[in-house]
Amino acid sequence: MSGKGRRRCGLGAEILVLLVQADDIMQLYHHPFSLDSQKVRLALEEKGIDYTSYHVNPLTGKNMDAFFFRKNPSGKIPVLQNGSHIIYDTIEIIQRRILTYSKMHRYIERIAETVSSGGNSTTLSSDVIEWTHKLQEWDSKHFTLFHIPAKHRLYVSKFLRHVIIARMAESPNLASDYHRKLKEAYETDDKMKNVEVLIQSKDHLVKLLDELEVKLGETSYLGGVEFNLANVVVIPVLARLELLKLEDEYINIRPNLADYWVVVKQRPSYKKVIGRYFDGWRKRKTLLKTWCFIRMRSLLRKY
Numbered sequence: 491m492s493g494k495g496r497r498r499c500g501l502g503a504e505i506l507v508l509l510v511q512a513d514d515i516m517q518l519y520h521h522p523f524s525l526d527s528q529k530v531r532l533a534l535e536e537k538g539i540d541y542t543s544y545h546v547n548p549l550t551g552k553n554m555d556a557f558f559f560r561k562n563p564s565g566k567i568p569v570l571q572n573g574s575h576i577i578y579d580t581i582e583i584i585q586r587r588i589l590t591y592s593k594m595h596r597y598i599e600r601i602a603e604t605v606s607s608g609g610n611s612t613t614l615s616s617d618v619i620e621w622t623h624k625l626q627e628w629d630s631k632h633f634t635l636f637h638i639p640a641k642h643r644l645y646v647s648k649f650l651r652h653v654i655i656a657r658m659a660e661s662p663n664l665a666s667d668y669h670r671k672l673k674e675a676y677e678t679d680d681k682m683k684n685v686e687v688l689i690q691s692k693d694h695l696v697k698l699l700d701e702l703e704v705k706l707g708e709t710s711y712l713g714g715v716e717f718n719l720a721n722v723v724v725i726p727v728l729a730r731l732e733l734l735k736l737e738d739e740y741i742n743i744r745p746n747l748a749d750y751w752v753v754v755k756q757r758p759s760y761k762k763v764i765g766r767y768f769d770g771w772r773k774r775k776t777l778l779k780t781w782c783f784i785r786m787r788s789l790l791r792k793y
């Protein structure tokens with residue numbers, strides 16, 4: 491689903507919505523560029539959970555808009571809103587939603603045997619919890635930034651600083667949050683000068699991938715012989731490596747991981763959440779759209 495819009499879901503989730511949600515459908519603020527957004531969307535797609543989708547592009551500074559900042563003063567995505575309840579911790583979003591869904595699914599199964607969820611597990615396995623935490627600890631942000639040409643990285647970072655200052659002027663009541671964000675932007679620029687940050691992030695990644703390689707030698711998917719939700723936190727990491735053209739260095743040298751990557755890319759959830767933006771020629775189109783926006787706004791000084 492692109493932009494704003496509501497997705498129809500399978501029979502299981504639809505009955506779930508009718509039974510459970512007399513209140514609002516969840517709203518997800520996310521973007522295809524964001525690794526954590528991809529994790530959450532893959533989980534929602536795999537479980538057939540209905541939600542309203544809003545794109546918030548962090549590269550064009552949309553996450554700095556006051557309406558979004560009021561929801562999440564860290565300006566980070568994804569953010570899940572259910573009525574007045576706002577969750578912005580990725581682990582909590584995945585685990586909380588899965589738990590709620592699974593619990594309700596068991597309830598529905600008791601009263602209507604015909605309902606099927608499209609998933610294979612109704613309990614949250616220890617693999618999901620373990621790997622969600624493990625991969626969440628990996629510093630994907632600095633790793634990604636280190637692999638973007640400095641010229642482009644600095645251009646975007648300067649643009650974003652202007653955006654923060656412009657939004658701060660419009661909403662002085664949020665000044666302290668915007669100040670924190672500005673400080674964070676300068677700190678990120680400083681970290682890019684420290685190669686030790688890259689080395690640490692690389693070492694951490696290699697350790698995780700080595701561990702995955704062993705696990706995938708035991709079962710076809712992480713955590714079992716069938717696809718389960720532990721895998722939704724792995725897929726975006728592999729997609730990020732491919733996007734950065736690092737698949738030979740990190741994926742293809744590990745045979746089990748390479749086979750796994752070919753298989754999971756066939757899943758409809760992958761195609762919907764990642765493939766439609768980044769596979770083949772689409773990658774160029776997706777990146778170019780954002781790049782042109784930033785260039786134009788910078789040239790016109792319209793932040």
Ligand SMILES: N[C@@H](CCC(=O)N[C@@H](CS)C(=O)NCC(=O)O)C(=O)O
Nearest residue numbers: 524525526548566567578579580581
């Ligand atoms: N709240 C999240 C953090 C999510 C996060 O770091 N999001 C990134 C994209 S994957 C983001 O929004 N970056 C934009 C920014 O920091 O301005 C968590 O659970 O750790």
